Amino acid sequence: MEFETIPGVGEKTAAALSELDNAEEALRDGDVAALSNAPGITVGRAAAIARGAIRREHDDPGGFLATDRATELYRDALELVQSRTVTNYANRRLETLFPTGSASRIEEVRAFARDALEHEPDPEVLDALSGVEPLSEPPTVRVRERCIATADAERYADAKSTFPELSIEVVEDARGIAELARSYSTVVVLDETFAGIDVAGDVRVLPDAADRIDELVPERLLNFFAENRETLQAAAAVHDAANLDPACDTDALEDALSRLSDDGTIVGDxxxxxxxxxxxxxxxxxxxxxxxxxxxxxxxxxxxxxxxxxxxxxxxxxxxxxxxxxxxxxxxxxxxxxxxxxxxxxxxxxxxxxxxxxxxxxxxxxxxxxxxxxxxxxxxxxxxxxxxxxxxxxAKLKAELASDLQTLRDPVETLVGDALELDVKLAVSRFARDFDCVFPEFTGAAGEGEPGSFAIEGGRSPLLDVPFEDVDPVDYDVAGVTLLSGVNSGGKTSTLDLVGLIVVLAHMGLPVPADSVTLSRFSELHYYAKSQGTLDAGAFESTLRDFANLTDGAADRLVLVDELESITEPGASAKIIAGILEELAEQGAAAVFVSHLAGGIREASDVSVAVDGIEAVGLENGELVVNRSPVKDHLARSTPELIVEKLAGENDTTFYSRLLEKF
Known part of the structure; x- marks a missing residue:
């Protein structure tokens, strides 16, 4: 694989990846933990590389999250899933899930998520997962009773790298080998020219020693299993608790581990x-x-x-x-x-x-x-x-145990990998169960003949600062460009957040917190959060430039804007928003603009703009009573109007009645 073809991977990073034994597999599987083992690559960088590899595979140019607020929503969505992981691996692995306009990538993750939902979280499984982590290579341990001997300088250099655990000695003749045999319990000679040598001691002439590492240095394999004992036992417990078919005979594994101490020496003999x-x-x-x-x-x-x-x-x-x-x-x-x-x-x-x-x-x-x-x-x-x-x-027992463990070396990689992947799936399953999620239905790519759209039934946001079970469900559907009006604190921003969250999760390939959702497949999400106060001239100009670029873009975008009128004076704001909506409507884009100036914007616009309203049905004990689902084609009343209406009904004076007529 040409690593430099991955978006964001340069020569230096490609060289680091090439030092991994399984870089291609790690990239294909999105294995962030494995990629982060490459020299100089942090976990965050590894996640970015994995995402780049996925984008390349699915021909995804990136850029779905087109604004800071859209990125914040993605991070919030991801955190909802990551917080339900047990292992660090699963937490990192979920970093490879990201929203995209690529149909193939969305479907790939949806297939993964459907499988995930088949796994019911079990406390016993989650407890066992707490002991699982990626397998690690133990530090090199010196073995002093054996040595490698050779008379060839090139073989000497190769042996130094192949057998770091052993002393590598240079000999000239049989006498040199005999001297080594008096100091070491075993001497392995690499040169075939010494075949048939007759010296006292355990001297073996093995030109193919590099192919017999487990036989000559069983400590390497034994130390690997000793180093990873707890993880292997925990992974086996996960398979047992989850009724999964393990990749190896876990009884044989446990028997082998029982003959091995924590420092890699033999016990039980x-x-x-x-x-x-x-x-x-x-x-x-x-x-x-x-x-x-x-x-x-x-x-x-x-x-x-x-x-x-x-x-x-x-x-x-x-x-x-x-x-x-x-x-x-x-x-x-x-x-x-x-x-x-x-x-x-x-x-x-x-x-x-x-x-x-x-x-x-x-x-x-x-x-x-x-x-x-x-x-x-x-x-x-x-x-x-x-x-x-x-x-x-x-040595005899180590060789025997290493022979038993050698057949388990690759299967235990799968055993642990499957346990870690189960944690990823269980996190998705727990997320979907905790927030009553369903898989959304995509109606096709936005901008293909029809304006982009979405329809949400029974949507509830898990991002609100109230228990999820207390969140009022919201029904809302939009096709094309729409203004969303409503009273202060009536839920306009939280509705916009709900739409953004559902769109992000759907384009990640994950289920969404609603009773049902249908939506277009968008290429980008532009979410502009509410501005904090009127902008100065420079910031105002910069904001207009952003929207000019937005209206000059493709039709398959979704645009969410929260109270853009706060950037300048209300009269000018209504005209500016009307102009932006006209451009977006002409594109056939999908957009929701939250605004208190819906009436003025509609009057200033040269095209028909839909206006929906989050209606307050009254006041009780000074608190608004709100219907959280926007009403279609309805300009919602303001909070001042409701208060005046309430006072007019409670008093005989004509002041309130005449004032109410002004609205």
Missing amino acids: DELTRLTNAVSDLDAAVSTAESVANDRLRDVIRERDVTIEGTDFLSLVEQGARVDSLLGRELEDEFDGALAAAREHFVESLGLVGSEAAFAEQIFPENPSFPLEHDEAAVGRLRTELKAGRDRRA
Whole structure:
């Protein structure tokens, strides 16, 4: 894949992506977590790259979110879904969902979302997901008992990169290999010219060593599984709780993991445990065995009926007098018993067997002395044998376990990936369930013969600062250009937000919070939020330029504008808005302009402009009672008019009645 063909990817980013083993797959799947493992690529940058790859695939030029407010609505919509994820992966993965005018992309996500809704969120599944995260590669661990040997400089360089865990040694001849064999438990020779070499030790001539990494360095695979133990177990639990078919035998996986410690060493093998403990406890066992013999001899000497007082005799002996010179043959049997006790304790405490146990006679020789002393050289020889036995046993078990795990290496990637993708689906499912969502129906691309349109039934916005169940449903449909009027605080802006939110979600391919929705497929969403106060001359000019560009654009856009009249004086505003609406109507575009000047705008316009109204039906205890669904072809009454009407009905004075006639 030519990474630089992805929108927004330059030479430097393409080089970083090329260092990933699975960049093409990650781009195809929108795997933000995997892409962010490329050097120098942040999570945010990875999401942007994934979106660029998706746009390229679906021939999407981008730019659907044409204004800041449209982008804010998208972020709000995305947050509604992201807040229902459990894993960081799913949160990042959802960043690849974005609104688009591409029919193929919308349908691709809709298919994904339909599948997502088949998954019912289960507390047990969500709890298991909390332990799942993308698999990680463990740090390189040095293996000191094995080495790679070669006489070739090029092979040496390749081996350095292929086997970072091992020492790579340069040799010239068989003598060099023999020297290495005395220092390492295993020597792997890469040069075929050394085949048939006859040297002591475990020396293997393997020209194809690079193809046998798991065999020669099983620690790499074992450390991977040890590093990811909790994630693998959590992913298996997710599949079990969700009744999903796992990509591997989870019982076999759990069995293999039970034989592996957190630091990648083998556990659960009695023989390896015995040898490991023997090496660790060797010095302590020697010291304790000496104490056993010496304590026994002290007791015997104290109790012995001799001319020299026992305590004096003990003092002489401890000063270096030989036992045989002081007592001749009198204590020989006692010494033999103490020596036998020392040897027996030593062998039993370390669990020595076979030739290992025979070392007890060398470590504690038959030369009567007090205190009893050991032979340190013999201890060293035993230590060497125990270590060699331990390392051989460990290597054998590591190789066996690595062989078992090797068949699971690729399947566990799928196991974890499926669990993480389930979290993405469950987030969509939870969103749809929490907000009673349905899939909208697209009627075709806007601007194809008919003006763009939308029709919402029972729409409820989850962005309002009230519990969702308390939100009043809204019915609203628009075709072409429309003015939306209504009382202050009657819900005009929230209606506009609802329309924008539903349009964004629909063009993301997601279900929307409504009973039903039909709409055109738009290429861009232009949403202009309410201006904060009258603009100065420069800002006013800039705003007019924006709208000039807007009216010069394509007909398949949706334009939402909230109280544009606030940019300047009301009289001028009505004329400006009328001019903009005329241009949009001529295009056949779809637009909703919220305005308190609907009557004046309609009078100033040279084309017929539809006016809808959010009607307040009255006042109760000083509060407006509002019908939140806009009434078609209706200019809504203002709040002042309602107040005057209320006062006219409550008082006999003619002032209020005459004032009411002014409206």
